Amino acid sequence: MTARLDGKIIVITGAAQGQGAAEARLFSAEGATVILTDVKVDEGRGLASELGANFLSHDVSSSADWEAVMAHVVSEHGRLDGLVNNAAIFERNRLVNTTEDQLRRMLDVNVMSVFFGMRAAVPLMTDHGGAIVNISSVAGLRAAPGSFAYGASKWAVTGMTKTAAYELGSMGIRVNSIHPGFIDTGMLPQNETVRENMAGIVPLGRVADPDEVARLALYLVSDESSYSTGSEFVVDGGITAT
Numbered sequence: 001m002t003a004r005l006d007g008k009i010i011v012i013t014g015a016a017q018g019q020g021a022a023e024a025r026l027f028s029a030e031g032a033t034v035i036l037t038d039v040k041v042d043e044g045r046g047l048a049s050e051l052g053a054n055f056l057s058h059d060v061s062s063s064a065d066w067e068a069v070m071a072h073v074v075s076e077h078g079r080l081d082g083l084v085n086n087a088a089i090f091e092r093n094r095l096v097n098t099t100e101d102q103l104r105r106m107l108d109v110n111v112m113s114v115f116f117g118m119r120a121a122v123p124l125m126t127d128h129g130g131a132i133v134n135i136s137s138v139a140g141l142r143a144a145p146g147s148f149a150y151g152a153s154k155w156a157v158t159g160m161t162k163t164a165a166y167e168l169g170s171m172g173i174r175v176n177s178i179h180p181g182f183i184d185t186g187m188l189p190q191n192e193t194v195r196e197n198m199a200g201i202v203p204l205g206r207v208a209d210p211d212e213v214a215r216l217a218l219y220l221v222s223d224e225s226s227y228s229t230g231s232e233f234v235v236d237g238g239i240t241a242t
């Protein structure tokens, strides 16, 4: 039996830890050639060598870094089949306390990255099609009280996904967004009481393991999702059900 991603060349940003690392492990196990990228070089290199994959030091807010990543993909593989725009930062702050610097930093890392990544991926997918998965959030579907800049950035990811899907559909390039709820990674507060309170507002009564998002990302980069594009895929234990 063939694996679900056999022969596919896939770039995952923010792959040194958390959901990106879970995706790198799962996609590798399903036969993909995965290129992991991150600003956390030691962790990224460590995971890549464990998987027999390549790691590239990559600041997703830099268009020059994106050019270097795609130049590597072209010279090593000659094509790209999948891109997961996963890297992001999270900061809490209400609207009235949000500084211009804070919002610009959030937009640089969480929004410009997705723009640079999609724009750079298209020429490498034009001949044969491909799948782009942008990691948004439940904060990109509804209000994000207390996380104004983060919410703004994730709504931008949701919106860019839809327009890109329209523009790229005729090339066979599918673009979808994933909207995680509370996922057990470095991005969640480490305080046990806070985490228990978070779990308490989830209908399924718990935060998620990063693998539970990775399995959805696997579906979206694989050919199994061949008729899905421009859509929002929610993995949140039910928190947006109300």
Ligand SMILES: NC(=O)c1ccc[n+]([C@@H]2O[C@H](COP(=O)([O-])OP(=O)(O)OC[C@H]3O[C@@H](n4cnc5c(N)ncnc54)[C@H](O)[C@@H]3O)[C@@H](O)[C@H]2O)c1
Pocket: 013, 014, 015, 016, 017, 018, 019, 020, 037, 038, 039, 040, 058, 059, 060, 061, 085, 086, 087, 088, 089, 090, 109, 135, 136, 137, 138, 179, 180, 181, 182, 183, 184, 185, 186, 187, 188
């Ligand atoms: N954890 C959650 O509860 C949650 C919920 C909703 C959405 N998300 C989204 O899921 C995605 C993955 O986050 P995670 O939960 O694995 O968090 P994480 O903090 O564990 O991982 C984020 C990764 O992105 C990398 N990164 C940060 N800035 C970067 C930059 N400028 N260039 C390159 N890499 C950079 C970090 O080094 C890290 O490895 C993010 O887009 C996040 O916004 C997370």
